Amino acid sequence: MKKITVVALSILGILIGAPLVSHAGPKNDGRPDGGTLGYGEYGRPSTLDPITSNEMVSLRITELVFNGLVGIDEKQEIVPELAERWEVSPDGRTYTFALRKDVMWHPKEGEESRPFTADDVLFTYSIMMHPKTITPLKVRYEFIEKVEKLGDHSVQFTLKRPILNALAKFSFKVIPKHGPSNPLYLTREDPFVQHPIGTGPYILKAITTDREIVLVANENYFKGRPHISRFISKPFADQNIMTQALMFNAIDMVVLVNPRDIPELQGDKRFILQPYNALSYAFFGYNVRNPLLADKRVRKAFTYAVNRQEMLSSFFNGQGTIISGPFAPGSWAYNLDVQPLPFDPQKAIELLKEAGFTPGPDGVMQKDGKKLALSLKVPIEKESEAVKRVVLAFQNYLKNVGTTIKVEFKEWQAWKESVFLEHDFDVIFASWVFDDSADISSLFHSAEIGSWKNNFGGYSNPEVDGLIVESKLTLDHEKRRTINRKLHAIIADEAPYTFLWALTNYSGYHNKLRRVAIHPYKFFSFADEWFIPASDQK
C-alpha cells in the first residue's frame, strides 16, 4: 500500500471525518417521531435507482433511499456519510476511505438485512463504469484510475490526476452488491431500478396503483431513525392542480410551486414558501443531425424569432430571468458580458436567407426543395397550461419567419427514448438542473453523443471539446472560471439550444412541517431531521 499522509484541513482544504458513533434507533433529540408527509411531484420517475436515472423526480427519491461516502451539509461543507473518515495523499491522487461498520442495507423482500461493506463500494463503481450500464454518470467519474478494497471497511481510490473538488465527487450514491440481478452492468430492465434498496433514511415500501411511491422510515438508519414515519410521492399529471391539492390538504408539500400560484400561497398563513436556488434553465434544444438544423445561422435565427420576454411575462407572470447561455444566472460560471439576443424577427429572416433558405409559395422557407418543417417533442408531464402556451407560442413565432413546427406531446418514458436513445426529434422543450458545479461537459462535449447520453442533439465543436477538457484538467479556480466564460460565449453564439429562462424556485409546504431545510439541488438531503408535531400528525 502506498504511504498515505493525513493532510490537515488548513493545507488542502480537505476535511478529515471524525470517528462516528452509531445512531441506529431513535434520534433522541426531543423531537417527535411519526406522521406522514405527502408531496406533489411532477410525474412518476422512469427509474428509482441513482445510477440509471437522469431526472429530478428520481433524484429526490434516491436522496431519501441512498447515501454516498460523503455528504454535503447545509453550510456546503463535506461531511461523513458511509465513510466515517478519509485520508488524502499529499499529491492529491489517492483517497482512502474508512467505512462505517454499523450500516445495514434495507432488507430485500423475504431476506434479512445485510451489512454494508467495501465490496458494495467497489461494486457500485464497477457497475457505474461498465460500458453496458446506461448512466449519465460515467463522464463524471472518468478521473478515477482504480478503486481497491483494503479491507472489509476500507477502500482506496486512485485518481488519474488531482482534480478540483475531488472529495465532493465521492458523494455518489452507493448501491448494494446484492441489489441488481445482473452483477456486471445495470440496465433499465433490471428489477432493481424499480425496487431499489439502499442505506438511507427511508425504505421504498410500495408503488401504488395510482403510481404513488410510498417510503417508510428506516428504523435502523445509522444517523438515527428519521422523524417522519412515511413519505409519499404523489405524481400530478397536471401541474395546475398541484397547488390546489396543497390548499385542500390533499398533500403537505409541493417541491416546486408553479410561479403562477405563488401569490395565492404567499397570502395564506398556513403555508410556507421557501426559496431554493436550483441552478436550472429551460431551453429549446436542436437536433443538429438534421441537415436543416446543422447551420448555426438557422438555430440563431430561431432564437431571434422568439420573444422570450413576452413568453416569460405572459405565461410565468414574469417570474424568472432571460438567460444568454448554458449556465444559470445564479451560477459562478455565468458570463455576465454575454447578453441575450433580442427579439428580432427581421434579423431571423435575414439569417435564414443567408443560410440559403428562400420563402416558398406557401410562405414556408425552403432550401434545395426541402421545406423548413420540424417536429417539436414535449414530455406530457410538462403539459401544464404554461408549457402548452410556450410551445404554441414557439410554433407561432417560427411560423412568422417561415418555419413550420409540428408539436408532439409524448409520455415521459417514450419522450426520453425518442430524445436520448433514438434521437428521433428536431426540437425539444425541456430544462436542465445543475448542482453547484455548473458542469456542462455532459451536455456539449462530443464524446457525450450516443445512446442515453446528455448531448442528445449531437452538438460537436472541437474548440468547445478542448475547453471542456482544459476546464476539467486545471487545478486553478480562476482559470476554470475564465474557461467557462469562454464556453458560455461560444455556445451562446453557436446556439445548439435557444436558451430561454431560469424560473423562480419556491417549495411550498404546510406550516405543520418543522425544521425544514432544503438542499437546492437534491431537495431531501436533510429530510431525516424534519418533523411534524404530535398534535399535527394524521
Next chain:
Amino acid sequence: MARLSVGLVWAVVALAAGAASAADDAAARAMRLYETHRYEEAARTLQADVPALDPAGRAPAYLTLGMIYLENAELHRELHQAGLTAQLDYLKKLAAVRGADGSRFVSLYLGRTLLEIGSSGDATKYLERFSTQTGVEPRYKATAEAELGLCHFLRKDASKARALWAALDTADPDVQVALAAVYSRAGLKERDPVAMADAALRKVGASPSPRMLGSLFTVYARAGLTDKGLGLIRQADLKAASYTEVLGQTKTINFYDLSVLGDLAALYLQAGQLYLEKAAADPKLKPTADYYLGVAYADAGNVELSLQATDAFLSVASAPAQYRNRARARHAAGRYLQRRHAEALATWEELAQGKPADADLLAEIILGCVRVRAECGRIAGRAELAAEAGDAKKTRALNIALGKYHLSKKDYRRAVMYLEAGRDKSNKNRIEANDPVMLVSLAEAYYRRRQFSEALEIYFEMSKHFPVVRGLQEALQGIYSMEHNSAGDVKIF
C-alpha cells in the same frame, strides 16, 4: 433609512403644486420611477424638467429629487458595505495563490480594499508587495505608491508619505488623478486635488479610464462638487473593470475598485441634501423637507443638524401622528449618538409600548437601533411577536427591519427568515416590487450562509438597473467557484 410614506409626500406635493401643473407632471413622472426604485432614471427625468418649470413650481420637484437621491445614496451605501465584505474575502483567497499561477495585481487591489475599510497597516503590506514586484508597469507602481503614501499618512508618518508622493511623476494623468484622490482622502486641500483632477481629465478628454473615474469620483465627492460628480456618473460605464489582468489565453481576472460605491453614495447624499434644502425654502413644503433632512443629515453624520431638522418637523402641530412617532424614534437615535443612551432607550420603549401593533413604528425603532448599534433585544422580541401576529403585507417593513437587526447580530439564519418574509415572492428579485436595499441585505445574509447562488441571482437582476453591482457579482462568482462542493451532477426536467 426612515422613510416617509409616498402617500404623505404626495399629499404635500399636490397641495404645493396647485397651479403649477407642469411641476406636478414632472414630479409625478419622477415619483412613479422612484416608487419602482429606478432612482437614476427618476432623477435624470426630473432634473431635465426643472429648468423649464416656473420658479414657484420648482419646490415640489426639489423635494422629489431630494427623496430620490437620498434613497439612491442609501442603496449605494449598502452596496458599498456588502461589496467590501465580498471583495475582501475574494481577494484574500486570490492572494493565497502564489507562484506562476498567481496574480500580481491582487496585491494592489487587496491593499486598496484594506485601505478602504480602514486597515492601513495591512494595506501597507500588500501595496508594498505590489510596488516592489519586478516588471510592474510604472503607471501602476506609481498609483500603488500614492496609496502607500496615504497608508503612511494615516498612520501618522507624514514625512514618509510626502517623500513617496513627491517622487511620483504626475505627467501621466492616471497617476495625477490617483494622487489627487489620495490628497483628497488625506484632507490635504492645499494640494488642490480638484485642480489636479481637472487637469488630468483635460489630458484624457471625454473618456477617462475606469481607474481614473474612481479617483475622479473621490475627488469631486470629497470637494462637494456634486453636479460635476453626477455628470461623470452619467457618462461612465459603471460595470467596467478597473483592471483586467491577463494570465494566459484561458485565464483573466477582472479587478474592481469598490471604493467607487462609497463615492457614489456620498455624491447622491450630497445631492439629496442639496435639493431638500432647496425644497425647505418653500414654507408649504418645509415640514416634509425637514423630515427628510433629518434623515439626510444623520446619514451624513451630522447629528446636530439632523436633530434640528427633526425638531422642526415635530414642531408642526398638524404633522400626522404616525409620522410624528417615527420622527421621534429617529430623534431618539440621534440622542443615542450623543451618548444620551437612557433617554433614547426610554423614548423607544415608550413608543413601542404605546403603539405595540404599529408595525411601521416598530420597524423605525428597530432600524434606529441597528443604525446606532444600540442593544434593543427586548423591543426586538416584542417586534417579532407583532410581525408573527400581523398581516403579511402590513408587517412587511417590520419583517425587513427585523431581518436587518439579525443581520447586524450576525444571526444569518434568522436574517434570511425575516427578510424573506418581507420579500414580495411573486416578484422575487424585481426592484420594482422589492426595495433594493432590502435585496442587498438579503443577498448579504445569503452570502454569509454560503448560499451563493441566491445572492448572485439577486445581483443579476439588480445589475440591469444598477450596473455598478458588477464588482460584487464578480467577487461573489469568484468565491463561489472556489468554495462550492458538488459532484458535477445535472438532470433533465
